[in-house]
Amino acid sequence: MELTGAEMIVECLKAEDVEYVFGYPGGAVLHIYDAFYKQNDVKHILVRHEQGATHAADGYARSTGRPGVVLVTSGPGATNAVTGIATAYMDSIPMIVITGQVPKALIGNDAFQEVDSVGITRPVVKHNFLIEDVKDVARIFKQAFYVATTGRPGPVVIDIPKDVTVAKAEFSYPSEISMRSYNPTVKGHPGQVRRAVDIMLSAERPMIYTGGGVVLGNGSEQLRQFTRKLGYPITQTLMGLGAYPATDKQSLGMLGMHGTYEANMGMHHCDVLIAIGARFDDRVTGNLEKFCPYATIIHVDVDPASISKNVKVDVPIVGEVVQVLNEFNQALEQTERTPNASALEKWWHQINEWRSQDCLKYDRESEIIKPQFVLEKLYEITKGKAIVTSDVGQHQMFAAQYYGFDEPRRWINSGGLGTMGFGLPAAIGAQLAHPDDLVACVTGEASIQMCIQELATCRQYGLPLKIINLNNGCMGMVRQWQEFFYEKRYAMSYFESLPDFKKVAESYGHIGIKVEKPADVVPALEEAIAQKDRLVFLDFITDQEENVYPMIPSGAGLNEMILV
Amino acid sequence: MRHIISILLENESGALSRVAGLFSARAYNIESLSVAPTHDPTLSRMTLVTSGTEEVIEQISKQLNKLIDVVKLQDLTEDAHIERELMLIKVEAVREARDEVKRLVEIFRGRIIDVTETTYTIEITGNGEKLDAFMDALSSITIHEVVRSGLLGISRGTRVLS
Ligand SMILES: Cc1ncc(C[n+]2csc(CCOP(=O)(O)OP(=O)(O)O)c2C)c(N)n1
Numbered sequence: 268m269e270l271t272g273a274e275m276i277v278e279c280l281k282a283e284d285v286e287y288v289f290g291y292p293g294g295a296v297l298h299i300y301d302a303f304y305k306q307n308d309v310k311h312i313l314v315r316h317e318q319g320a321t322h323a324a325d326g327y328a329r330s331t332g333r334p335g336v337v338l339v340t341s342g343p344g345a346t347n348a349v350t351g352i353a354t355a356y357m358d359s360i361p362m363i364v365i366t367g368q369v370p371k372a373l374i375g376n377d378a379f380q381e382v383d384s385v386g387i388t389r390p391v392v393k394h395n396f397l398i399e400d401v402k403d404v405a406r407i408f409k410q411a412f413y414v415a416t417t418g419r420p421g422p423v424v425i426d427i428p429k430d431v432t433v434a435k436a437e438f439s440y441p442s443e444i445s446m447r448s449y450n451p452t453v454k455g456h457p458g459q460v461r462r463a464v465d466i467m468l469s470a471e472r473p474m475i476y477t478g479g480g481v482v483l484g485n486g487s488e489q490l491r492q493f494t495r496k497l498g499y500p501i502t503q504t505l506m507g508l509g510a511y512p513a514t515d516k517q518s519l520g521m522l523g524m525h526g527t528y529e530a531n532m533g534m535h536h537c538d539v540l541i542a543i544g545a546r547f548d549d550r551v552t553g554n555l556e557k558f559c560p561y562a563t564i565i566h567v568d569v570d571p572a573s574i575s576k577n578v579k580v581d582v583p584i585v586g587e588v589v590q591v592l593n594e595f596n597q598a599l600e601q602t603e604r605t606p607n608a609s610a611l612e613k614w615w616h617q618i619n620e621w622r623s624q625d626c627l628k629y630d631r632e633s634e635i636i637k638p639q640f641v642l643e644k645l646y647e648i649t650k651g652k653a654i655v656t657s658d659v660g661q662h663q664m665f666a667a668q669y670y671g672f673d674e675p676r677r678w679i680n681s682g683g684l685g686t687m688g689f690g691l692p693a694a695i696g697a698q699l700a701h702p703d704d705l706v707a708c709v710t711g712e713a714s715i716q717m718c719i720q721e722l723a724t725c726r727q728y729g730l731p732l733k734i735i736n737l738n739n740g741c742m743g744m745v746r747q748w749q750e751f752f753y754e755k756r757y758a759m760s761y762f763e764s765l766p767d768f769k770k771v772a773e774s775y776g777h778i779g780i781k782v783e784k785p786a787d788v789v790p791a792l793e794e795a796i797a798q799k800d801r802l803v804f805l806d807f808i809t810d811q812e813e814n815v816y817p818m819i820p821s822g823a824g825l826n827e828m829i830l831v
Numbered sequence: 832m833r834h835i836i837s838i839l840l841e842n843e844s845g846a847l848s849r850v851a852g853l854f855s856a857r858a859y860n861i862e863s864l865s866v867a868p869t870h871d872p873t874l875s876r877m878t879l880v881t882s883g884t885e886e887v888i889e890q891i892s893k894q895l896n897k898l899i900d901v902v903k904l905q906d907l908t909e910d911a912h913i914e915r916e917l918m919l920i921k922v923e924a925v926r927e928a929r930d931e932v933k934r935l936v937e938i939f940r941g942r943i944i945d946v947t948e949t950t951y952t953i954e955i956t957g958n959g960e961k962l963d964a965f966m967d968a969l970s971s972i973t974i975h976e977v978v979r980s981g982l983l984g985i986s987r988g989t990r991v992l993s
Contacts, residue, residue, distance in 0.1 A: 385845060386848070389845075389848065389849060389852050390852055390856050393899070394899040395845075397844075397845070414899060446899070447902055448840075448841060448899055448900060448901060448902040449899050570897070571893050571896070571897075572890065572893035572894050572896075572897050575886070575889065576890060579886070
């Protein structure tokens with residue numbers, strides 16, 4: 268069958284079972300939009316800014332495990348998408364971004380709306396392609412989806428010149444793909460797996476530390492089996508929350524800069540560390556010289572480059588999380604050996620002593636609304652079942668600390684790049700993917716304004732998001748650092764001229780509610796949730812002075828936390 | 832320590848910039864880099880000279896391997912290998928310098944490949960040290976231009992990168 272490049276794109280997306288494309292039109296992609304117009308299989312969601320398109324596709328991908336797809340025009344369309352591409356890249360999110368390009372003959376001529384999209388995006392993609400010949404469209408799409416979704420996932424950009432979208436050729440979508448230069452490792456090395464199991468069974472003070480890799484690799488079930496079988500304490504990174512249930516007694520909560528006292532003390536004192544799908548990020552390790560001084564470290568990761576990058580490990584295992592956990596679980600089934608019960612009892616005793624510090628306590632009697640209180644109540648009212656997206660700042664940390672995630676893919680935040688503006692569009696993607704679930708976007712008055720235009724997208728598609736705006740009237744996280752480390756010189760962290768968010772929401776056609784007293788928090792949340800078909804923007808006026816505790820100041824070790 | 836990394840990569844536009852971009856983005860050293868297609872025209876062979884601690888070199892290898900265009904790589908410095916570099920030099924060659932330069936070129940087994948009334952253009956190959964030594968030997972001569980290829984490397988014996 269002979270098709271135009273534009274028609275081929277639609278066919279490729281259909282062949283990949285793509286449900287939604289998030290995009291914004293422009294000159295270079297008009298042929299593609301025309302091809303979209305003539306079909307009903309792939310739905311196009313019109314955002315209000317290309318950054319929103321990428322974050323929405325990202326939220327879709329994080330909440331489903333399937334690749335998010337974006338379509339933007341050349342030049343400014345592509346550059347607006349870069350922040351979202353980088354956000355996805357840092358958190359290893361599978362995404363396909365189709366960028367229009369000026370016709371081939373004009374490339375390099377500083378043509379209208381020309382940028383070197385392949386060059387600009389190169390450092391923030393897993394791979395990118397420029398399609399020079401319409402005959403290559405099918406192969407490149409197949410490769411792009413394959414690369415984006417296998418191994419350590421990531422965004423892939425496909426740049427397509429306008430003339431290629433009009434040119435015609437025979438089309439057939441390949442069913443198989445093989446690339447000589449790309450073969451991600453799947454199974455763990457059997458010898459290393461045996462060694463690891465041997466070491467973990469000899470542990471006296473073990474710790475399991477897991478990250479986003481378990482969520483991305485769909486290894487939650489296997490992780491639960493593994494952790495329960497061993498009876499060891501487990502802590503999860505910001506990106507890993509939900510892979511292991513927060514409410515389980517073996518869970519010590521999040522670790523790292525704003526992690527719990529018990530998790531960080533457990534890390535510091537452990538003698539065997541089992542790291543799975545985590546990458547020893549600087550927000551997790553604190554001062555590397557002081558990191559896990561007594562531990563033999565086992566590290567499982569699908570990306571060999573993550574292993575021994577920041578912290579030298581003793582037993583590296585490259586492989587997919589699910590595979591390696593299955594291998595661990597099998598080995599644990601087969602061996603006669605069991606964990607050292609008496610040592611473990613002592614270790615849990617110690618951990619429970621750290622736990623009794625109750626490091627997440629806060630003033631529950633406050634006359635001003637505490638952000639922690641709002642999130643605790645949100646958790647209670649939604650019974651921990653909501654999909655929660657967040658922006659970046661204090662509210663993000665509070666959400667991670669106070670909303671107990673029991674399932675993976677329910678906590679959606681920009682951990683690696685820390686992109687303000689992520690929360691609202693990400694919630695759009697998550698809500699489209701899960702129309703029957705409650706999707707809440709936890710944000711701050713600074714972050715929400717970075718992509719607030721997407722309220723119009725929510726209106727157009729009738730998305731009943733619940734926006735939890737923790738409005739402390741300042742860039743809380745910046746203010747906190749200035750209080751701690753710059754002697755309260757609050758440079759540029761206070762917001763003048765904030766809008767009336769209630770009216771903003773209303774003018775976009777939504778419901779806005781301003782909440783100023785602690786006693787009104789629960790009724791407001793209940794009312795918002797009762798509005799099943801409407802987006803409700805809850806503007807909570809919260810305590811400006813509140814800080815995120817506990818905290819490890821930069822340069823300190825995990826055992827040197829500041830507590831409340 | 833100095834390492835010579837030999838890379839087989841897809842002969843595609845953009846492959847070189849992916850490698851170069853990786854080095855600048857991650858603040859790795861590049862001392863020299865040379866690249867050209869191989870006997871299989873779909874592949875290019877790159878020789879890259881870099882330096883760093885063992886940990887850094889390990890990361891460099893892993894990060895290079897992660898690039899989709901990289902088919903295979905080998906750290907030549909781990910085994911017996913041969914290094915060669917090509918240098919072209921244009922020097923002033925008048926009066927007694929004409930003989931002096933000719934003698935030096937013979938000693939270093941180079942060749943004079945272009946001659947004018949006032950200049951010689953010399954071709955010389957060898958490892959980096961030999962080329963440096965030749966430059967030192969020319970210290971009394973006026974050098975107009977130096978072009979060096981960057982290092983090329985290959986394993987000794989039957990081992991091949993393919
Ligand atoms: C795009 C972007 N710009 C700047 C920052 C730096 N930054 C991190 S947190 C923060 C303040 C966020 O304020 P707000 O959204 O009100 O949240 P709060 O910390 O008050 O909860 C800033 C400016 C960032 N993370 N992203």
